[in-house]
Amino acid sequence: MKQSIITAFLSKTQDRFSEYQKPTGLKERLEIVQKIDGVTGVEIVFPYETEEADSTKKLMQDMGLEFAAVNANIKKETKWVPGALSRPKENLRTDAVQMIKDAKDYAIAVGAPLVTCCPLSDGYDNLFQVDYQKGWKYMIDAFAEAADYKPEMPLFVEYKINETRVNCFLDSCAKTIVFLKEVQNAATGITIDFGHALLAKENPAEILALCEQSNIDYYLHTNDNDWQFDWDLIGGSRNFLHTVEFFFYAKEFGYDKYFTADASPRIFDMLGFFREHAEMNKAIWNIVENLDRDKYRRLMHEEKHMDLMQLVRKEIYRL
Numbered sequence: 601m602k603q604s605i606i607t608a609f610l611s612k613t614q615d616r617f618s619e620y621q622k623p624t625g626l627k628e629r630l631e632i633v634q635k636i637d638g639v640t641g642v643e644i645v646f647p648y649e650t651e652e653a654d655s656t657k658k659l660m661q662d663m664g665l666e667f668a669a670v671n672a673n674i675k676k677e678t679k680w681v682p683g684a685l686s687r688p689k690e691n692l693r694t695d696a697v698q699m700i701k702d703a704k705d706y707a708i709a710v711g712a713p714l715v716t717c718c719p720l721s722d723g724y725d726n727l728f729q730v731d732y733q734k735g736w737k738y739m740i741d742a743f744a745e746a747a748d749y750k751p752e753m754p755l756f757v758e759y760k761i762n763e764t765r766v767n768c769f770l771d772s773c774a775k776t777i778v779f780l781k782e783v784q785n786a787a788t789g790i791t792i793d794f795g796h797a798l799l800a801k802e803n804p805a806e807i808l809a810l811c812e813q814s815n816i817d818y819y820l821h822t823n824d825n826d827w828q829f830d831w832d833l834i835g836g837s838r839n840f841l842h843t844v845e846f847f848f849y850a851k852e853f854g855y856d857k858y859f860t861a862d863a864s865p866r867i868f869d870m871l872g873f874f875r876e877h878a879e880m881n882k883a884i885w886n887i888v889e890n891l892d893r894d895k896y897r898r899l900m901h902e903e904k905h906m907d908l909m910q911l912v913r914k915e916i917y918r919l
């Protein structure tokens with residue numbers, strides 16, 4: 601497995617109540633990544649931490665790191681805090697689309713494999729706040745325009761049930777598949793965040809299969825939470841068997857992109873946190889590699905449910 605980290609979490613972060621960790625520059629963030637065994641890539645947030653393409657490309661090469669993705673952030677600017685791609689005002693949508701296009705240009709310049717975008721400000725807080733059909737249509741058209749621009753650079757979209765809106769338009773994997781079917785551009789995919797799947801009460805492994813069957817590409821974010829809030833905890837720290845099953849299907853489907861840590865150390869020692877996250881993922885991946893996956897799938901076909909449960913106990917939990 602290839603592992604990477606969203607570098608924005610290697611600096612100061614904040615929530616409504618507190619600030620965590622010390623601020624760092626891009627070079628310092630990459631130096632932290634170098635200290636984590638098993639991590640060879642980064643997802644970097646455009647345009648806030650990417651800096652100039654030529655110098656960042658060289659810095660990454662000098663440090664022996666690869667890009668997993670460029671993350672186009674279309675929710676930070678004041679004008680987009682209430683939404684970006686779904687807003688009635690055309691200029692707001694156009695500017696957001698332009699930001700994604702710029703991120704694509706940047707990704708091409710630095711040699712990143714994909715751009716991902718998480719339009720979390722698009723949605724609503726009140727009932728009778730937005731025109732659902734128009735908002736959905738605006739968002740489809742805007743995303744389609746961004747996808748059509750330089751389609752050699754694939755564009756992925758990440759869903760989440762809520763935050764910053766009470767209801768995000770793209771709140772589940774199934775809805776995001778419908779969205780991309782409307783967008784009708786093969787150079788698109790879904791950024792599946794393990795924790796976001798839990799928040800949507802999805803089974804992360806099942807939605808990988810859903811994407812496979814619907815011929816939708818995907819890129820994976822790793823973390824864990826309590827199914828209630830996007831805590832961005834260390835992978836496997838709460839939902840071990842779900843993580844095993846998630847990796848089982850990723851392996852079964854030949855997933856070859858990066859597994860990117862969308863995890864936040866908050867009160868914990870930063871280096872220790874990301875090292876443990878990477879080690880946990882690697883250890884769970886090793887469990888999956890040693891399973892006879894054909895046997896598991898054959899037993900499912902034969903509906904040998906208790907044989908499977910026994911395998912889970914003996915081979916996965918090792919009890």
Ligand SMILES: [Mn+2]
Binds near residue numbers: 758793821862
């Ligand atoms: Mn994520």
